[in-house]
Amino acid sequence: MLSKFDYVKPKTVEEAVAFLENNPGTRVLAGGTDLIVLLRRNLLITDHILDIKGIEGLHRLDYKEGKGLYIGAAVLVNEISEAPMIQDKYRALSQAAGSLASHQLRNRATLVGNICNASPGADLSTPLLVYNAVVHIEGPEGKRELGIEDFFTGVKKTALKKGEIVTGVSLPDVQEGDSSYYKKQARVKGHDLATVGISIRRTSEQETLMGMAAIAPTPIRLRELEKKLKNRDFNEETANWLKEEIKNHVKPISDVRASLEYRFLVSGALAKKIMMTLMEEGVK
Numbered sequence: 161m162l163s164k165f166d167y168v169k170p171k172t173v174e175e176a177v178a179f180l181e182n183n184p185g186t187r188v189l190a191g192g193t194d195l196i197v198l199l200r201r202n203l204l205i206t207d208h209i210l211d212i213k214g215i216e217g218l219h220r221l222d223y224k225e226g227k228g229l230y231i232g233a234a235v236l237v238n239e240i241s242e243a244p245m246i247q248d249k250y251r252a253l254s255q256a257a258g259s260l261a262s263h264q265l266r267n268r269a270t271l272v273g274n275i276c277n278a279s280p281g282a283d284l285s286t287p288l289l290v291y292n293a294v295v296h297i298e299g300p301e302g303k304r305e306l307g308i309e310d311f312f313t314g315v316k317k318t319a320l321k322k323g324e325i326v327t328g329v330s331l332p333d334v335q336e337g338d339s340s341y342y343k344k345q346a347r348v349k350g351h352d353l354a355t356v357g358i359s360i361r362r363t364s365e366q367e368t369l370m371g372m373a374a375i376a377p378t379p380i381r382l383r384e385l386e387k388k389l390k391n392r393d394f395n396e397e398t399a400n401w402l403k404e405e406i407k408n409h410v411k412p413i414s415d416v417r418a419s420l421e422y423r424f425l426v427s428g429a430l431a432k433k434i435m436m437t438l439m440e441e442g443v444k
Contacts, residue, residue, distance in 0.1 A: 162199050162200055163199065163202060163205050163206075165199075165206055165207055165208060165209050166207060166208045166209070167209050167211065168186075168208060168209065168210050168211065169210075169211040169213075169214045170210065170212070170214065170215060171214055171215065171216075172215060173215055173217065173218075173298050173325070173327060176188075176210060176212055176215065176325055177298055177299055177300060177323055177324070177325065179208075179210055180210065180299075180322075180323045180324070180325065181299075181300045181322065181323035183207070183208050184322065185206055185207065185208070186206065186207070186208040186209070186210050187204070187206045187208070187209055187210070188210050188212060188276070188325055189209050189210060189211045189212065189213070190212055190213065190218075190233055190234055190270040190272055190273040190276075191236070191237075191268045191269040191270040191273045192268060192273075193261070193265050193268050193269040193273070194273065194277050195209075195273075212233060212234060212325065213234050215234065217232065217327070218232040218233040218234035218235075218327060218328065219232050219234045219235060220232040220235070220328065221235045221239055221240075221243065223245040223246075223249065224333075225333065226333055227332075227333055228330060228331050228332045228333040228334075229245070229246065229249070229250060229330065229331040229333075230328055230329075230330045231271055231272070231328055231329045231330070231331075232272075232327065232328045233270065233272040233273075233325070233326055233327050233328055234270060234272075235270060235271060235272075236266065236267060236268070236269065236270060237257045237260050237265075237266040237267075237269045237270060237271060237274070237284070238257075238263065238266040238267050240253065240254065240257040240271055241254050241255075241257035241258035241266065249333075249334050249338075250287065250291060250331060250334070250340070251339065251340050251341065251342075252286070252287035252290065252291075252340035252341055252342040252359040252360075252361060253284070253287035253288070253291065253331070253340075253342075255287075255341065255342040255343075256283050256284050256286065256287045256342045256344075256357070256359065257271070257283075257284060259283055259342070259344055260274070260283045260284065271284050271329060272326045272328065272329060275288065275295070275308070275311065275312075275318075275326075275329070276318060276320070276326055277316070278312055278313075278314075278315070278316050278317055278318050278378070279315075279316065279353065280315055280373060280374055280375075280376065280377055280378060280379065281353040281354045281355070281357060281373045281374035281379075281417075282373055282379055283344065283353070283354060283357060283373070285308070285312070285357075285371070285373050285379035286342065286357050286358060286359035286371035286372060286373050286379055287340065287342055287359045287371065288308045288329065288331070288371075289308055289309060289359065289369075289371030289379060289380070289381045290340060290359045290360070290361040290369040290370065290371045290381070291331040291332065291334075291340075291361065292307070292308070292331070292332055293307075293308040293329050293330065293331050294306070294307060294308070294329065294330045294331075294332075295307070295308055295311045295326055295329055296326065296327045296328045296329065296330065297320065297324050297325070297326055297327065298324065298325060298327050299320075299321060299322075299323045299324030299325070300322075300323040300324075301321075303327075306319055308329070309380075309381060312378035312379055313378070314377055314378060315377050315378070334363075334364075335363070335364040336364060337363075337364035338361070338362070338363050338364050339361070339362050339438055339441065339443050340359060340360065340361035340362070341359070341360055341434045341437055341438055342357070342358070342359045342434075343357075343358060343430045343433060343434055344356065344357035344358070344373075344430075345357075345426045345430060347417060347418075353374070353417070354373055354374045355374055355417045355418040355422070355423060355426065356372070356373070356374050356375060356412075356418075356423050356426040356427050356430060357372065357373035357374055357379075358370065358371070358372045358373075358427070358430045358431060358434065359371045359372075360431065360434045360435065360438070362394065362438060362443050366393075366444065367386075367390065368386055368389040368390070368392075369381070369386055370382040370385060370386055370389075370431075372410060372427070374412070374417075374423070375410040375411065375412040375423055375427060376410070376411055376412070382406070382409045382410075384409055385405065385406060385408075385409045388405065389402070393444055394435055394438060394439045394443050394444055395439065396436070396439075398435065399432045399435040399436050399439070400432065402428075402431050402432055402435055403428040403429065403431060403432040404428060406427050406428050406431045407424050407427065407428055410423070410424070410427050412424060412427070
């Protein structure tokens, strides 16, 4: 049984920000796939629910050549996984979106909700990391932008300040020859958070970017490992090296989903598999 709360549905971002500023502790509802579960189980008690789905500008999803991709806070995960321009230019993001829970849940869930929940294993976090995504925030002090790496501050914690909401996420444009891939390991196929999630991107300048989830308190970029990959071609030798080397750059824990030892093994196996897949597609 749900606890009692006031339901508010603003029509503008300004209305939403004003309500949040005047009502601390208000919970924002976009898709609600995490929030409703917590409310139903009485694991979360709040006086106010702020539904942002009625704000027209938050449904924006578009790509502009030279500028890149913009995803509004109310855009559904299925819209992301099924969008041809995302499949073509930001493949890892499309794959991660398609891996999240079930089709029915993806018809309610949002990308912004996924990152604001700030789970260490957030499915959509790693492609955003490798594409250097920018989080667009609006609050009482105006608008600001924050790199996705700086947005996550801890387990279930973000850099949002009092009265602020995320209005969208943008990804810079990519050049021809840029390719990426996402894989995750989970206990239940299609219906579970990742025990390990990884995105690898190879740019047109042959720079390798790697993002991982569920192996640290927050989703992370493996920047030191990226430096070591800078002068390496994608080949079987590099893939075998990466399988072992990645274990020196992750700090997993043991929890109900997997042991530390299992996460070490899976991290290496997934990284090698992605590199081999990209290599088979002609990435060098």
